[in-house]
Amino acid sequence: MSTDSVSCSFQDHRLPLEERVNDLVSRLTQEEKVLLLCQYQAEIPRLGIKPYKHGTEAAHGIAWLGEATTFPQPIGLACTWNKQLLRRIGSVIGDEARGFFRRNPALHGLTLWAPTVDLERDPRWGRTEEAYGEDPFLAGKLASALVQGMQGDHPFYLKAVATLKHFLGNNNEIDRAACSISIDPRNMREYYLRVFERPFKEGGALSMMTSYNAVNGIPTNLNPDIRRIVKDEWGMNGFIVSDAGDVLGTVRDHRYMSSDKEAVAASIRSGIDSITDDHAISQQAIRDALADGLLSENDLDTALRNTFRVRFRLGEFDPEELNPYAAIPESVICREEHAQVSVQAARENIVLLKNEQGALPLDASRLSKVAVIGPLADAVYRDWYSGSFPYAVTPLEGIRARLGEAAVGHASGSSVMKLKCARTGHYVRLSPEGRLVADTAKAEHAEAFVLTDWGWDSHTLQAKTTGKFVTTDDAHMYATADEIFGWFTKEVVHVYPADQDSIALTTWNRLPVCCSEDGSLAVLTANGQPELGPVGIAGAVSAADREELAAAARQGERFVMEIVSDGLALAADAAAEADSAIVVVGNHPLINGKETIDRPDITLAASQERLIREVHARNPNTIVIVVGSYPYALNPVNAEIPAILYTSHAGQELGRALADALFGDAPPAGRLNFTWYRSVDQLPDLMDYDIIRGERTYQYFTGEPLYPFGHGLTYSPFAYSSLRLSASRISADESLRVAVRVTNQGPYASDEVVQLYVRAGQSRVKRPLKQLAGFERVHIAAGETKEIAFKLPAAELAIWDVTRERFCVESGRYTLMVGRSSADIQLSESFDIVGETIPNRDLMRATKAFNYDDYSACILHEGENGLSCVAATQEEGAWLCYRSAAFGQPVQSIALRAASTCGGSLEIRLAAPDGALAGTCTIPGAEAGGTWQSLTGSVHIPAGVHDVYFKLHGEVRLTTFQFLS
Numbered sequence: 001m002s003t004d005s006v007s008c009s010f011q012d013h014r015l016p017l018e019e020r021v022n023d024l025v026s027r028l029t030q031e032e033k034v035l036l037l038c039q040y041q042a043e044i045p046r047l048g049i050k051p052y053k054h055g056t057e058a059a060h061g062i063a064w065l066g067e068a069t070t071f072p073q074p075i076g077l078a079c080t081w082n083k084q085l086l087r088r089i090g091s092v093i094g095d096e097a098r099g100f101f102r103r104n105p106a107l108h109g110l111t112l113w114a115p116t117v118d119l120e121r122d123p124r125w126g127r128t129e130e131a132y133g134e135d136p137f138l139a140g141k142l143a144s145a146l147v148q149g150m151q152g153d154h155p156f157y158l159k160a161v162a163t164l165k166h167f168l169g170n171n172n173e174i175d176r177a178a179c180s181i182s183i184d185p186r187n188m189r190e191y192y193l194r195v196f197e198r199p200f201k202e203g204g205a206l207s208m209m210t211s212y213n214a215v216n217g218i219p220t221n222l223n224p225d226i227r228r229i230v231k232d233e234w235g236m237n238g239f240i241v242s243d244a245g246d247v248l249g250t251v252r253d254h255r256y257m258s259s260d261k262e263a264v265a266a267s268i269r270s271g272i273d274s275i276t277d278d279h280a281i282s283q284q285a286i287r288d289a290l291a292d293g294l295l296s297e298n299d300l301d302t303a304l305r306n307t308f309r310v311r312f313r314l315g316e317f318d319p320e321e322l323n324p325y326a327a328i329p330e331s332v333i334c335r336e337e338h339a340q341v342s343v344q345a346a347r348e349n350i351v352l353l354k355n356e357q358g359a360l361p362l363d364a365s366r367l368s369k370v371a372v373i374g375p376l377a378d379a380v381y382r383d384w385y386s387g388s389f390p391y392a393v394t395p396l397e398g399i400r401a402r403l404g405e406a407a408v409g410h411a412s413g414s415s416v417m418k419l420k421c422a423r424t425g426h427y428v429r430l431s432p433e434g435r436l437v438a439d440t441a442k443a444e445h446a447e448a449f450v451l452t453d454w455g456w457d458s459h460t461l462q463a464k465t466t467g468k469f470v471t472t473d474d475a476h477m478y479a480t481a482d483e484i485f486g487w488f489t490k491e492v493v494h495v496y497p498a499d500q501d502s503i504a505l506t507t508w509n510r511l512p513v514c515c516s517e518d519g520s521l522a523v524l525t526a527n528g529q530p531e532l533g534p535v536g537i538a539g540a541v542s543a544a545d546r547e548e549l550a551a552a553a554r555q556g557e558r559f560v561m562e563i564v565s566d567g568l569a570l571a572a573d574a575a576a577e578a579d580s581a582i583v584v585v586g587n588h589p590l591i592n593g594k595e596t597i598d599r600p601d602i603t604l605a606a607s608q609e610r611l612i613r614e615v616h617a618r619n620p621n622t623i624v625i626v627v628g629s630y631p632y633a634l635n636p637v638n639a640e641i642p643a644i645l646y647t648s649h650a651g652q653e654l655g656r657a658l659a660d661a662l663f664g665d666a667p668p669a670g671r672l673n674f675t676w677y678r679s680v681d682q683l684p685d686l687m688d689y690d691i692i693r694g695e696r697t698y699q700y701f702t703g704e705p706l707y708p709f710g711h712g713l714t715y716s717p718f719a720y721s722s723l724r725l726s727a728s729r730i731s732a733d734e735s736l737r738v739a740v741r742v743t744n745q746g747p748y749a750s751d752e753v754v755q756l757y758v759r760a761g762q763s764r765v766k767r768p769l770k771q772l773a774g775f776e777r778v779h780i781a782a783g784e785t786k787e788i789a790f791k792l793p794a795a796e797l798a799i800w801d802v803t804r805e806r807f808c809v810e811s812g813r814y815t816l817m818v819g820r821s822s823a824d825i826q827l828s829e830s831f832d833i834v835g836e837t838i839p840n841r842d843l844m845r846a847t848k849a850f851n852y853d854d855y856s857a858c859i860l861h862e863g864e865n866g867l868s869c870v871a872a873t874q875e876e877g878a879w880l881c882y883r884s885a886a887f888g889q890p891v892q893s894i895a896l897r898a899a900s901t902c903g904g905s906l907e908i909r910l911a912a913p914d915g916a917l918a919g920t921c922t923i924p925g926a927e928a929g930g931t932w933q934s935l936t937g938s939v940h941i942p943a944g945v946h947d948v949y950f951k952l953h954g955e956v957r958l959t960t961f962q963f964l965s
Helices: 017-026 030-035 074-079 083-103 136-151 185-192 194-201 225-233 246-252 260-270 279-291 297-313 336-348 395-403 543-553 567-576 606-618 635-640 651-662
Strands: 052-057 111-113 161-167 207-210 239-241 351-355 370-373 408-411 415-421 427-430 436-440 449-455 458-463 469-472 477-481 493-497 503-506 513-515 521-523 559-565 580-586 622-627 643-647 718-725 729-731 735-744 750-760 771-780 785-793 799-801 806-808 812-819 825-834 854-856 858-862 868-872 878-887 891-899 904-910 916-923 933-941 944-954 957-964
Touching: 017 297, 030 279, 030 297, 074 136, 074 336, 083 111, 083 136, 083 336, 136 161, 136 194, 136 771, 161 194, 185 194, 185 799, 225 239, 239 297, 246 260, 246 279, 260 279, 260 297, 279 297, 336 651, 370 395, 370 567, 370 606, 395 408, 395 580, 395 651, 408 567, 415 436, 415 567, 436 477, 436 521, 449 606, 458 477, 477 521, 493 543, 503 513, 503 543, 503 559, 567 606, 580 606, 606 622, 606 635, 622 651, 643 651, 718 750, 718 812, 718 825, 735 750, 735 771, 735 812, 750 785, 771 785, 858 878, 891 904, 891 916, 904 933, 944 957
Parallel strands: 052 111, 111 161, 161 207, 207 239, 370 408, 370 580, 580 622, 622 643, 729 825
Antiparallel strands: 351 643, 415 427, 415 449, 415 559, 427 436, 449 458, 458 469, 458 493, 469 477, 493 503, 513 521, 718 735, 735 785, 750 771, 750 812, 799 806, 812 825, 854 878, 858 868, 868 957, 878 944, 891 933, 891 957, 904 916, 904 944, 916 933
């Protein structure tokens, strides 16, 4: 089509975008609109609309479409603290998305499902690898940079489209599709929403995915904040997509809606523009909703305008010569320059956690023999959202390339064993098709398996003769898997002690393994005999459940393991013969913690801690490398080992980057994006999303972490000097300019990550101990000094004022701190902000109950008229606090909206939960628990300023209240 040949207004690129979008949507029939509302948008040939797919996974490179350049996991990308690098990575991902789109435009869409910006308030979250850490400023800045790179810098045309996920409060896998998360206004505005706001406003993101969970009782695909905040307040001008299966899950999982037609109708009206669900069911549900008046055609038009607005900007309806990204060829995929960006990212994601006695860097000229040891020493693993590696360099390969193969020994630390059925005495061999069969009496005919212990009873078995992993078709066991991979990681075999001499085995989903009549290792199903214990549990479980699972396992066969070679002993011997031992430990990304599975603990596997201890006992020059998807409680390792490095699963260049760090060719300078705790005992319950009261993250944590947020050492020491502020006082609408000089005092040219934190002085509310407000990763030559500048808008320090439901910059003195981590502050200076003083509360006006200042034993849930309510979680001990309430005259009564199924009461007390009783209001029970009642009670509060407490007795829910004179 030439630039002048158009037949419809929407084809005329000279017209305003909205005019074109409206024209296109107006030409669609109702049925065509229905066919365009799901993830795979239908082709409409008569209008030249091509088939289009929303959603290509791109968390750290294009995934699932074939070989693509792969980068470190997002948790590792965040450890780079490098905005410029993240933008380059985003640009590579956008380029390769265009390459795949050219290969197959119908299946390889340009709307990319990345980045994941969920804040990681708890390291036990199974999907920790996918996001950018615990801090909204760091995560928001890095996500914004990735978005900018993905989408390109043309004023109109988009290279690709970034989809932020998952909105909102998506930080647990247990019951994720059915649970409700309680988040109050300050946590919501200052933490969970803030990280999404920045990639929209600064990054220009044009898409967002909702999460599986509910927030305050409402499934997130129905969350009113999609329209109220994301689209209206923030001005997001793109489209919202639901997560896979989530709209119909409103019926199936949440049981919030009673029919599919109600679910799709409510989702679309709430702001969902593209449904990622079963197409036939979803489309029929839309037709039914239209027929029943639950949806109007205008509702469809609104959603389609949002999706087509983005498709226009991708250049679909314009001549290719106008779009600078249309000419990107398929050959862009896996270009050499992309690999160079990958290796830079792998280098920069490495964090030096500890380095004593000059243990690192290693001097290659003084090493005649190095032992590389551990289950991850000769492996590069991909996670669920990884692409297919075009190549992969393992740590062992990277070190051998640096030192030469003869100088580097290797021991995995995993034992090799043969398996025998205790009942029959027959050994397990492999049939020609790879099935495990226990039918040979001779050990020499048995298959030998490498047994790798990943902790918490999870093991993998790899056949020595074929290199294949043991897996299952859920009926029999086979050694046929090329790798440990899959949505259900069926290569996991759980091993439990059965008695002193034997073990019991269960499959990935905890079904016992037995020997059938022909000797085949078979899976006892839930319908088999004997009666089974708990089944269908995938992944790691709590310690409390393990004995019950072990008992269920023992209902299967007993097996005897005969050790062929002792992996621990071989590893210790290899270490003893080497000048230096490098132990590589960590996790497999799909075992014991991943999507659908939260971690059982934050320690290393016990077998890995034992391996490190035995190696170090034989060689004091031991270095530990942790390759992991999450933070770890490395207490014994930190206490004993002189040098520790951390890297995420860093993709194709893992081994080369680690070798460069070990030998000082690329000195490590990454920083932790997460507080590394000493124990789960320092964490509240996994489902507690209140970071303020729960004292989560470096902002509120008052304990002693193992490694603080922002921690990371360098081979060269850096000195900080000459901290200068542009002013000692600024107003709330001004910015403070900050400069500091940083000098590399060591022998190595190195990066340094300069971090700017701020702490508020006096405040009406509990403020962070400190909060990140700026960071820069800079390269400084040995002996060089550089000046680093920051701009700090006072608005970055705003808090959510619950009394007036808006952000507020409080007047007062603030302390500005510059340093190498949140705990390693080098310089500080104070300044004043002339802002606001939050006034006393006016509880004589209608007040939303969730705008409390403090609480105990309460959560937020769905109330009435679109408001959340506060619900007591126990019959006694629940209370709410509203501080500094000013009463100009004595109070005589209270009016409130409340509900209770069994009945309860509300006590009004002053000064403390057990302070002077000012009044009581009875809340009658109602069989229909959702029945809201208008109630009144007699209250006696004298004029003055009081802290008012509500004590809730029984099962009580409260939406609004108002004191009356």
